[in-house]
Amino acid sequence: MPETLKIFTTAILVFANSSREELKHKAIPKGNVLFKGLTEHAICTVKKTGLPYFLLTEKEQYGNSFGERFVNAINSIFDKGFDNVITIGNDTPQLKVSDILKASGYLSANKFVLGPSRDGGFYLMGLNKSQFDARDFKDLPWKTNSLTKKITEFIEVSNIQIIQLRTLLDLDNNTDLKRILEGFRTYSSKIFHTIKTIIIPMKRYFHHRSIFINFYFVSNYFNKGSPSGSTIFS
DSSP states (O other): OOGGGTTOSEEEEEEOOOHHHHTTTOOOTTHHHHHHHHHHHHHHHHHTTTOOEEEEOTTTOOSSSHHHHHHHHHHHHHHTTOSEEEEEOSSOTTOOHHHHHHHHHHHHTTOEEEEEBTTSSEEEEEEEGGGOOHHHHHTSOTTSTTHHHHHHHHHHTTTOOEEEOOOBOOOOSHHHHHHHHHTGGGSOHHHHHHHHHHHHHHHHHHHHHHHHHHHHHHHHHHTTTOOTTOOSOO
């Protein structure tokens, strides 16, 4: 490990696939631009914390399932000599530097930290090496809406105090993008404008499509019963 990293006991794991890989699982218009922008935003955020960080895309991940890949990624950070790991993804543009620093502070007090997302998962998890058991973590219901509940129950059995940060929204579909736009003032201007360039054309498309459908319906409705090739007036 480089000498500059030895003074740190906590590292940030950015667990995020490339835009090409994300497009296979999330059908969002202009997704390649969005996912690239989200990763850049996440990296920019973690850099401001001053903590060492590691970005692990599908190229560095290994395992047969999401749970295995995620757990192996956490383990790889502990193997580098860090005592604490804060994990985040790239799909929560609401995440702030202060959220990560709060998690780091709680970890220093030997707490387990969760940042719950609205869909039942989490956008941030902070844990100490002593709280980590790879086999148990792999058995958690990853990618389900019961994940936060299950991991909370799992940790509480060990009599470890869990600290929950504010609940945030992660981006999985077009509806999430629209919700993000509603509170754009709290987000970076760059990522907001990226989302805006995706949502605005979609609104125009559906608006014009609605006009076309209404026109088509009205035209056909009032022409019902008219003999083909003739008029109703003589």
